[in-house]
Amino acid sequence: MLHDNVQTKLSKFMSKILRHSPEQFGLSLDPVDGSCKIADLLEVLGVQTKWSEIKVGDIEEVVARCEKQRFEINGDRIRARYGHSHDKVSYTMAVPPLVLYHGTNVQAAPLILKQGLRPMKRQYVHLSEGLHFATLAGKRRGELIILAIDTKKASQAGVVFYYAGNEVLLADAVPAEFCRVYEGEKEVRHND
Incomplete structure (x- = not known):
C-alpha cells in the first residue's frame, strides 16, 4: 500500500x-x-x-x-475520466438529473452568470450530480461558490450533456440563463 x-x-x-x-x-x-x-x-x-x-x-x-x-x-x-488537453475525447450522451452543480469562486462567478459556463482550457465544462465533487473542484480556486444548472431548460435549448462517470457530466458550454447561485436548499437566480 x-x-x-x-x-x-x-x-x-x-x-x-x-x-x-x-x-x-x-x-x-x-x-x-x-x-x-x-x-x-x-x-x-x-x-x-x-x-x-x-x-x-x-x-x-x-x-x-x-x-x-x-x-x-x-x-x-x-x-x-475527464480534463484532457489533447485530442477531444468522446463521451456518451446522457439525460442529466434536473439540477447539476458547478464549483467556482467568488471572482469567476459574476462573469459566469453573465457569459455562461465555458470550457476555457479544457475540452468540456465539468458538472456534478451532487455537491461533493463541485465543492472539491471549486474550493481549490479560492472562496467557493456553487452554481446550480437547470438542465431541463438547458436541454430544451439544445445543450447536450455527456456522462463522464462517477457523478460527473460534461457539456460543451452552458449559457448564463441556466446558471444560478446555489445557497443550500434555496437557489437564487442571478438578475442583471
Whole structure:
C-alpha cells in the first residue's frame, strides 16, 4: 500500500501523462476514449527513476483511492475520466438529473452568470450530480461558490450533456440563463 503523499504524487503524474501530455512520454491514447493499456502506462512509469518500482497494483490503488475519481480502469485499459488537453475525447450522451452543480469562486462567478459556463482550457465544462465533487473542484480556486444548472431548460435549448462517470457530466458550454447561485436548499437566480 502506498503512503498518502506517494499516492498523491503518483496520481498527479498519471494525470500529467493521461490527461495533458501523453505524447511527451511516447504514449499513444485511443482517439475515441482516451485510454491506453495499463501495461503501456506501467512501461512509461518504469523508465522514470522515481516510479521505476511501481506495479499494476499501485496503479489500481491510485485509481480506487482517488477522491476525485480522475481515472477509470476497464479490463486491461486505463484512462483519465475527464480534463484532457489533447485530442477531444468522446463521451456518451446522457439525460442529466434536473439540477447539476458547478464549483467556482467568488471572482469567476459574476462573469459566469453573465457569459455562461465555458470550457476555457479544457475540452468540456465539468458538472456534478451532487455537491461533493463541485465543492472539491471549486474550493481549490479560492472562496467557493456553487452554481446550480437547470438542465431541463438547458436541454430544451439544445445543450447536450455527456456522462463522464462517477457523478460527473460534461457539456460543451452552458449559457448564463441556466446558471444560478446555489445557497443550500434555496437557489437564487442571478438578475442583471
